[in-house]
Amino acid sequence: MIKILTACGAGVNSSHQIKDALEEEMKNRGFDVSCEAVMIKDVTEEMVSKFDIFAPIVKPDLGFKVTIPTVDCGPILYRIPVMAQPVYDQMEETIRTLNKK
């Protein structure tokens, strides 16, 4: 199981679009992923450390260094499939580098 963390303003709109899209697309590509969506202001260093990949809209300034791989997922929100494609590809590549099942 690959654990992905995503975040947005209220933790209910943009981040959930990213969560649903990533879970569906990565499942189609044969990966077992679980994505959690939270309010970006609630993201702490301890929280991030419990996940494998961080998937924000755009890389944020959190006040601490994010040590897990980060994939910017903003293009998923454009609602145009071809624009989201590169994000999914990069996510797949990142998952492969984790060497996790």
Next chain:
Amino acid sequence: MGSIIHFANSIFNPIIALGAAPVMLIVLTVIALLFRVKFTKALEGGIRLAIALTGISAVIGLLTTAFSAALTGFVNSTGIQLSITDVGWAPLATITWGSPYTLFFLLVLVVLNIAMILLKRTNTLDVDIFDVWHSAFVGLLCIFSGANLFIATLLVVMIGVMKIINSDLMKPTFNDLLHNDNNPMTTTHMNYMMNPAIMVLNKIFDVVFPWLDKFDFDAAKLNSKIGFWGSNFSIGIYLGVFIGLMSHQDMKAIFVLAFTAGTCLELFSQIGNWFIKAVEPLSQGISNVATKYLKGRKFNIGLDWPFLAGRAEIWAAANVLAPIMLGEALILPGNHLLPLGGIIAMGVTPALLVVTRGKIIRMIVIGALELPIFLWAGTLAAPFVTHTAKLVGAFPTGVPKGQLISQTTMEGPIEKFLAYLVGHATSQAGMYIVYALLAIAGYILLFVWYAFQMKKRNRAYADAKANG
């Protein structure tokens, strides 16, 4: 003719009599089908909306039942008339989406956006369907204040045009704030319609307090120190304790208030998510249709505001402004809202970020100066919010009659005053017509001045890029 009306009544009346949740289930499903959404997806959206409406009603009930006695006690013991419960954004959004007029305003704004793209008046395709509720709220408040549908629609369209123009004006600033010139992200979000007013205050700041800028601090550091103490449930608990103490409740009652507020604030955002998911199939359907008709055009994409949420200043300013707003609410004449669900001012700080470009002290000072406008607008809208909540069945029947709900920091406070004036001008005429016309003229002139300033800023960005 009579038989046609009779026939229509015989079909629609039993459906309307079912109540708001089933009606919206049917309406949302049918509209999604019109945008060629698959039937099961369309129905899923409709059912989710009905569940969100029912859920939000339950939580409003929980909150208002627990707090109504304490708020009355608060008024009695302090003499401060803060009797309106601030339920935050999610109930207001759900209530607004519970009205069929919202879908009408949505269709009008989608057509407006496509027309502006085809006429080359904008480069922004707005796919943030969910936030249409901010505009619909203005239209509904205008109707509540006495306007007919036509006048309310004109007001919504006028603000809609300006919001779309604003998204183009802000685009280079977004690129600057994101440190990324190669992205199509922009937004038509209502909160940025405060930009013109903020820019006036920012210009005054330039003259009076420019020396304050050197005290700017690291916003991200502050946020990481605050940690979970700034989360929804913690804030609910502080305010529950605060209201409990001020209204002279006993220890047991104070704990009940604190934990109820914490629970409700967590649940509001959960249920907010349910209804965003409800609108999701329709959002995708509309985006698919729009992009199909606009093939070959390159445009920026209008999103919900949080693509900027990674900027720490938004949250640092919101954290610092929360206690400031509480203080202001207690002493501000004409305010009857006690900050609770809306105390983290997400509808206020993104516009401050865009205008000041991240100067945190300015964001806080200007934010503190503009918050009264939000408190007054929230107070002004409370009878309408409560009325609409009852209309769509999202207001518990057991709560005392005079109990009102609203939000302290809802985006678009100036637009609420416009809606109020335009509504009254339509129904009562007289001096209201003069006030409404003056207000609209002032609103447009301020926007024109702001647009001029932003174009100057954008030229500076273009020059820097050309020279860089």
